[in-house]
Amino acid sequence: MIEIKNIYKTFGENEVLKDISAQFKPGKNNLIIGGSGSGKTTLLKCIVGLHQPTKGQVLFNNEDFTAMNFTERVPIRKEIGMLFQNSALFDSMTVEENIMFPLNLFTDQSHAEKQERANFCLERVNLKDTNKLYPAELSGGMKKRVGIARAISMQPKYLFVDEPNSGLDPKTSILIDELIAELTEEYEITTVIVTHDMNSVMGIGDHIIFLHDGRKWWEGSNKEIAHTDNKELNEFVFASKFMRAAKNKL
Numbered sequence: 001m002i003e004i005k006n007i008y009k010t011f012g013e014n015e016v017l018k019d020i021s022a023q024f025k026p027g028k029n030n031l032i033i034g035g036s037g038s039g040k041t042t043l044l045k046c047i048v049g050l051h052q053p054t055k056g057q058v059l060f061n062n063e064d065f066t067a068m069n070f071t072e073r074v075p076i077r078k079e080i081g082m083l084f085q086n087s088a089l090f091d092s093m094t095v096e097e098n099i100m101f102p103l104n105l106f107t108d109q110s111h112a113e114k115q116e117r118a119n120f121c122l123e124r125v126n127l128k129d130t131n132k133l134y135p136a137e138l139s140g141g142m143k144k145r146v147g148i149a150r151a152i153s154m155q156p157k158y159l160f161v162d163e164p165n166s167g168l169d170p171k172t173s174i175l176i177d178e179l180i181a182e183l184t185e186e187y188e189i190t191t192v193i194v195t196h197d198m199n200s201v202m203g204i205g206d207h208i209i210f211l212h213d214g215r216k217w218w219e220g221s222n223k224e225i226a227h228t229d230n231k232e233l234n235e236f237v238f239a240s241k242f243m244r245a246a247k248n249k250l
Contacts, residue, residue: 001025002047002158002190007056009042016042017053018214026157027188029181029204031195034211035236040194041162043211047192048080048160049073060158078106081151081189085163087143089135089150095122096131099150106154121149125179141172145179152183159184161193165200173197177204198237201225210236 002024009017017039024030032040045051047058049065058065060076068076089098099118103109109117122128125145135143144164151159161180165173181204184191195201201208205222210233218225218233225237 001061002192003057003059003062004043004047005057005059007043007046007058008054009039009046009051010054016214017046020056020211020216022209022216022219024190024192025207026190027185028191028206029184030190030192030207030209031201031205032192032209032211033195033201033236034217035196038211039214040211044160044162044192044194048082049077078154079157081154081156081159083144083147083151083159083161083164085166087135087147089143089146091135093134094131095127095133095135095138095146098135098146099153102150102154117153118149121153122146124152124183125149140167141176144168144172144176148176148179148183152187155187156189159189159191161191161195163195163197164193165195165197170199173199174203180204201237212236 005021007017007020008015020043032043034040042051046053053066056066063076065073065076090101093101096115096118099121100114103114103117107114118131122130125148127142127145127149130142135146138146164176164180168176177200180191180193183189193200202222205225208220208222208225209216210218212232218228218230220228225233228234
């Protein structure tokens with residue numbers, strides 16, 4: 001389990017995060033949503049250690065990650081998988097080499113063992129026999145799946161995903177959502193997803209945190225979100241419908 005306690009983050013005079021506390025549980029799709037500038041990506045970076053919170057704690061299974069130095073954080077970092085918004089694949093590496101990259105960094109496995117793990121991960125994301133392709137030869141959806149394969153190569157306890165559906169068509173977005181949800185449940189991963197995609201929210205949102213103006217404004221499940229009377233959340237959730245309705249009146 002991941003727990004964040006009273007997280008603040010300030011850049012100069014700009015207070016981006018303000019007293020945010022929450023728990024993210026294993027086997028659940030934990031979504032962080034909010035409008036542009038609400039602080040959701042900054043919060044994700046604080047949790048994984050890319051930003052140091054100005055105040056507050058990030059706990060991984062009750063271990064205070066924020067209080068650790070670089071060396072002390074290594075065991076937890078080895079348990080973290082990360083899928084970046086643009087997949088962040090190395091263009092000069094093949095699909096197989098991209099997936100084996102964290103294994104080369106953090107394990108002493110033999111080449112054969114790493115290759116076997118890469119093959120397993122590719123099969124799990126339905127990309128069997130793509131080992132020798134380069135990122136330039138892949139579609140956007142395939143790149144995301146390779147990114148997921150790399151993220152799970154170390155058998156992580158924690159999976160962090162930043163805007164997984166960015167740049168994808170609706171059909172591919174649903175497939176990516178379903179794949180993340182399957183892996184989360186199958187391996188009891190604590191998954192934290194930053195997204196603005198309401199299809200993802202309604203489809204896989206087991207636990208949702210809505211940020212507004214740097215604060216936790218609402219918390220609940222996708223079953224509860226449709227019945228909330230939270231004004232700012234409703235405006236965010238139904239924004240596209242409001243825009244279509246306004247357009248139809250013109």
